[in-house]
Amino acid sequence: MTAYELEAVFAEAKNQWGTIDFVIHSIAWSPLDELHGRLVDSSLAGFSLAMDISCHSFIRTARLAEAQMKDNGGTLITMTYYGSEKVVNHYGIMGPIKAALESSVRYMASELGASGIRVHAVSPGPMPTRAGSGITDFDGLMDDAVTRSPLHRLGKPEDVGRLAAFLISDWAASQTGSQMFVDAGHHIMA
Template identity: 90%
Template sequence: MSIPFSLEGKRGIVLGIANRHSIAYGCAEVLSELGAELCITYLNEKSKPFVAPLAEKLSTALFLPCDVSKAGELEAVFKEAEKQWGTIDFVVHSIAWSPLDELHGRLVDSSSQGFGMAMDISCHSFIRTARLSEALMKDNGGTLITMTYYGSEKVVDHYGMMGPVKAALESSVRYMASELGESGIRVHSVSPGPMPTRAGSGITDFDGLMDDAVTRSPLHRLGSPDDVGRLTAFLISDWASSQTGSQLFVDAGHHIMA
């Protein structure tokens, strides 16, 4: 593959890798291939054996635990990044969670506690990430990217409370792009279509969702984590220096179809 640009000299954090099929890993792999230096996180000791070989393969500079629902863990990642590098150039945030039974149920039946936890982990953790990033990007700017989904705009069966949560995340991207622009920090959301990831497998009839995407998308195929990684790399690169506040789809055009 010919390389249209390089990310040599750029350093950043990738949050949310669960295994080699993760969208976050597709991003990390492409960013590493283009020369970026990475800090990769894993959720907990149970997930560490699945992520450690990936971090080793990519020769990551930092490999750290990060459960955003636990006080201090996200902050510790940024403290180590500052100690290692001083500054960072990007963060890729690929974290989402909701109680499984409430994800499959009706929104109107969701509990206050379940909805609040889903919002905190899936949305507010990106806001916290932006606040922590600002201190390490204040001199040279940088790029913040989070992952969303079409279910924020249209009703998708069995997506439940995550639809409103992702809508809040997308709105947060726009507000933070406005607030952080003066510091040269660009903020984007990337919206992959259905992909065979662990997160996707938690949605009821996810195979049917993928089949529909292949059938109805203009390109009649699914996107891949590598496709997401290539778009993410472009947004991080200097080639996208005039873009911020965007929501960009990686779904073979599925989102345009009625």
């Protein structure tokens, strides 16, 4: 989505509703050859494009959402992944990019808090989604998560939705800058 297209989305939201309560950012992308290759072999163009789409788009979204949340506050949520903290085979270029996204969450939580805007990262574990299908041996990654997670299962998209509903509700009014996992406990295991 270009900057112009993103601005058009927020202009239409303002036209339709005046204000917005929350935004969920759930986009990540990398050229396949960059995703499947080694990080040290990534090109500047591929890395920059993946960073722009997967991380900086959330920053641009936050800037545009802020104008429509200033009076009443709101919540911004982005999706991240455990591969930002630990090396996950075949995740390559996306690990450092998701780490930048998570750092951005913390900085934006600090910057936007005075306006009553809360910012969070939700970290689903591996689950059968379109995004996961681009990762080599993703089925093996899911099998490992089931085997190693304390609950011996995968998180489900509905679990992610329930957490997002909580984060945008008044029940989470005192939470911001957090990263929350929806992975059946897989992230706690060594």
